[in-house]
Amino acid sequence: MNAFVEGVRDILPAELRKRRAIYQTIREVFEANAYREVITPTLESLELYAGVEGLVDKSEMFKVVDDKGQILVLRPDLTMPIARLAASRFQDSPRPLKFSYLSSAFQSKNSQSLSLKEKTQAGVELIGSASLESDLEMILLLLKTMKKVGVAEPLIDVGHADLINEIFADLKIAEDEKNELRRLLAAKNKIGIKNYIQDIELTGDAEKVLLRLPSLFGDPKKVIKELENMPLSAETKKALKNLEELFNKLEVFESLKHITFDPMLISRHGYYTGVIFKGYAKGYSNLLASGGRYDNLTEKFGIEEAAVGFALEIENLLDYLNRTENFSDNLKKRFLIAYKDQNDLKFAYELAEDLRNAGFVTEVYNNADQEYLDFQQVDFEIYLKNDGLELKQYGGETTEIERNQKEALEYLILNKIEEWE
Structure with missing residues (x-):
């Protein structure tokens, strides 16, 4: 199946x-x-x-x-x-x-x-x-x-x-010709436009505008200026004026460097x-x-x-x-705690809870191999022994910490991690 x-x-x-x-x-x-x-x-x-x-x-x-x-x-x-x-x-x-x-x-x-x-x-x-x-x-x-x-x-x-529709109205483009011209202009297909307009009736001005439009793209102010010099109606130029005002405001916010203007954007x-x-x-x-x-x-x-x-x-x-890899996701560091003596099971769970309360992802598991550590994306391993614990950075350093004072363990662990990083 x-x-x-x-x-x-x-x-x-x-x-x-x-x-x-x-x-x-x-x-x-x-x-x-x-x-x-x-x-x-x-x-x-x-x-x-x-x-x-x-x-x-x-x-x-x-x-x-x-x-x-x-x-x-x-x-x-x-x-x-x-x-x-x-x-x-x-x-x-x-x-x-x-x-x-x-x-x-x-x-x-x-x-x-x-x-x-x-x-x-x-x-x-x-x-x-x-x-x-x-x-x-x-x-x-x-x-x-x-x-x-x-x-x-x-x-x-x-x-x-509405800009392309306004321009079509200005150039008196027939209704049955608009869809194909719109497609060719959006694709910036100059050769296709040149071939297409040979078979339809257009004024000389309309031909010049249609052949120029696919090249108009990029710097907003330059494109606006060139469009304003074309034989377009007052209504179309009003829409251009509104866009120009928008671009001016974006410039005030120092954002115009992120902006391009494409009159044929569909x-x-x-x-x-x-x-x-x-x-x-x-x-x-x-x-x-x-x-x-x-x-x-x-x-x-x-x-x-x-x-x-x-x-x-x-x-x-x-x-x-x-x-x-531009996004810094600030994911929580992940700990895995293992223990040697069964009597340390409760201690392992208490230490895990302390680390969770400090903002870390922590699990207690005794039989982790390298494949498991990779799969769980573990950053640090803690191995509890009789007289202390072993703290190991994934793919990095290892250190020994005494555990005679449980209250200080979390502090010592976090200090060592900060030192490594």
Whole structure:
């Protein structure tokens, strides 16, 4: 029998220890910035996700039928349930609402988190504010979180969900030509664009703009300046002005060095309405985070209000940290205590409890071989003998400590460890 399911995986003790340390760091950052954690149901109604353009195709959702015949899905996205929560349970609460989450989402096809069907996301949602300062807060918070978990050189690629549509309107691009052009522009396929526009009717200005757009990427101020010199409408230039103001504020916070501007940035989520952004690490190609403004999403629940948020892709983040070893997880040191004489069993347990109370992971086990020590990731061994104890650093030094005063033992052990380190 094949008991394995493709696209899902077990999380083993060593990885789980690291995950928990990362989770704690992320939660501390979110909580310190006044984002309160919520947990939404793993099972949601299929109707919650119906009719939301560009969210997740129904064929990619995991569906079950309950005892009443209602079609339920394992949540494929974490923004929609929080939008529902805000519009229902917090309908009359003062705005803005600030929520955070750290949960799993499920998709049968997932290109963002190492092709896993179950992915873990940690994120925040700010609901009820349309201000530019809210967009700024999201990007600064994402940068701060990425740095805290060990992303040495975070990069945030910023775009605007409506910018390409505005430009298409300015250039009078036909409706049936937009999808293919959007795909080619997002891929920065200059040859493909050149070949495609030979077969469609365009003005000379439109041709020049479309051929130039794939090369516009990078320094926000330079890209904005070049776009402003193009034959674009006042409405498009107003959107550019708002982006320019955002970049100016990021510069005030000395964060513009982490920002690139891509006018052709496109999100797979169709519900975004304004600024959108994606988070990366220098030298690592997989997506670490994504987010943006989604001012129309809550309208589905009868309350239309502005909102902005982001989500970290935890599996990709772990993959990056495993490659770079940038994250200092400050895991508790682990002791193993063994004893020679059966009369020392109680003493071994008492010493173990003292070490636990001092903040260490400690087990009492008499038959540990090297394989067991490796598997349990033991840092220090203590072997109780008649007249004292032997303290051994894993792969390092060994020392003898007298045990004539039990009360002093913990102090002597910790002093010796501090000396070694």
